[in-house]
Structures are given as C-alpha cells and as structure tokens.
Amino acid sequence: MGTEISTARATGRPRDPRIEQAALAAVRALLAEGGYAAVTVSAVAARAGTTKAALYRRWPALPHLVHEAAFPSDLALDLHLGGSLEEDLAGIVRGARDALCSPVGAAALPALLAEITTWPDLHAAMLERFAGSFRAIDxxxxxxxxxxxxxxxxxxxxxxxLVIGAVIAGVLLTPGQLDDAWADRLTDSLVRSLRP
Known part of the structure; x- marks a missing residue:
C-alpha cells in the first residue's frame, strides 16, 4: 500500500491583528507629519515593521489603507439626538466637522476624494461610514x-x-476656519431651511 496523502487543506497562518494596528497607526503618524504625500506603501511598511506584501494582503491599494486609518468605522458621527431640533442639528454639524477635520482626516480627505474616481469601492466604503448616521437622522x-x-x-x-459638503468645502477652501462660530452659523441656516 502506498503512503496516505492528507486531503486536509492547509489554511496558512492566521493574520496577525498587530500588523493591521501597526499599519493604521503608521498611516496616521505619516499623515500628521507630512500629509498625504508622505504616505507611501514603503513608508508605511517601514514604520509598521512589516512588509509591503503584508499590507497588500490586507488592503487592495494604498487609498483603502489611508481611508481605514483616517476614517475608522467607529468614527462615524457620534450622534446624541433627542434634544431640541436646533441642538440636534448643532450636534450633527459639529460631529461632521470633527470627524472630517481632525489633523489626520483633513490631510487625507482631499486626496481620498480624488481617489474615488479610480476606486469605486472606496467611494462605497466612504458612504458606508455614515450609513448609521443617515438612519438616525432620518x-x-x-x-x-x-x-x-x-x-x-x-x-x-x-x-x-449639505453638512458634509459644507465641511469638505471648508477643508478645501478655508482650512482651519471651521470653528464653533462657523458651526453655529451653519446650524442657524439649516434650522431656517428646515422650517415648515
């Protein structure tokens, strides 16, 4: 009789979640230090202590990695609705501003907006980040x-x-000027526009 050959398929090594966390932290640091231009696959791999191949096994392209690092799934608008309509709108405006205007977010956003024409799945992922917010606001x-x-x-x-568009326009045209006074003015405009 011949030798028995195992039919069990090797599953390979499980992915090490520390690599993902190190890569995401590396992207955030690079964005904060040098903006989007500083974020290359080589720079991320070196900073994270891993290889470019390991990164490409986890993310299809650099913009996907940047998106996940700059706008993680738990960053979606932290909504606390239930006050007056004006208070709730102010929270929505400030939440969108804070999510998109952090130093890391502001460094990544313009480039990611340019990348969505090349990567439609990236566009879908960006929209998905706010799906829960859409439902809550509805x-x-x-x-x-x-x-x-x-x-x-x-x-x-x-x-x-309207809110996200105003924030994006502010990031692109007047970065650093989306203060609380700006948020209050936008909130007032929205309250007026929603009145019956």
Missing amino acids: ERLAVAVAAGEAHPDARADDLLR
Missing part, C-alpha cells in the same frame, strides 16, 4: 416633521449632503 427628522418643527419634505440624505 428618524429624528420624522419626529420633527410629526411635531410640526420641520418641513414634510425634510430628508436625512439631503441634510447630511
């Missing part, structure tokens, strides 16, 4: 409409497009 607007505080046509996707 529910809040439904309450406001029922209470007569907001126009019946008010929609969360329109509201978030």
Whole structure:
C-alpha cells in the first residue's frame, strides 16, 4: 500500500491583528507629519515593521489603507439626538466637522476624494461610514416633521449632503476656519431651511 496523502487543506497562518494596528497607526503618524504625500506603501511598511506584501494582503491599494486609518468605522458621527431640533442639528454639524477635520482626516480627505474616481469601492466604503448616521437622522427628522418643527419634505440624505459638503468645502477652501462660530452659523441656516 502506498503512503496516505492528507486531503486536509492547509489554511496558512492566521493574520496577525498587530500588523493591521501597526499599519493604521503608521498611516496616521505619516499623515500628521507630512500629509498625504508622505504616505507611501514603503513608508508605511517601514514604520509598521512589516512588509509591503503584508499590507497588500490586507488592503487592495494604498487609498483603502489611508481611508481605514483616517476614517475608522467607529468614527462615524457620534450622534446624541433627542434634544431640541436646533441642538440636534448643532450636534450633527459639529460631529461632521470633527470627524472630517481632525489633523489626520483633513490631510487625507482631499486626496481620498480624488481617489474615488479610480476606486469605486472606496467611494462605497466612504458612504458606508455614515450609513448609521443617515438612519438616525432620518428618524429624528420624522419626529420633527410629526411635531410640526420641520418641513414634510425634510430628508436625512439631503441634510447630511449639505453638512458634509459644507465641511469638505471648508477643508478645501478655508482650512482651519471651521470653528464653533462657523458651526453655529451653519446650524442657524439649516434650522431656517428646515422650517415648515
């Protein structure tokens, strides 16, 4: 009789989560130190103590790695809705500003916006980061409409497009000027626009 050959397939080594964390931390540090231009696969691998091949096994391309580092899934707007409509809108505006205007986020955002034309899946991932926020704001607007505080046509996707668009325009045109006074002015404009 011949030797028995095992039919069990080797699964390989499990991925080491420390590599992911080290790579994400390296991207954040590089963005903060030198902006998007400083973030290369070689620089990330060297800073994280890993290889370029290990990075490419985890992320399809550099923009995907940058996106995950700059805008992690737990960064989606930290909404605390349930106050007055004006208070809730102020929280939405400040949450979007804080999520997109951190030093790391502001360094990554313009380049990532340019990259989405090349990587449609990256665009989908960026939208997915705010999916829960869209649902929560839609529910809040439904309450406001029922209470007569907001126009019946008010929609969360329109509201978030206005807010996120205003923040992105601010990052691109007037970085560093999206202070609390700016947030208050935008909130006032939104309150006026939502009135029935």
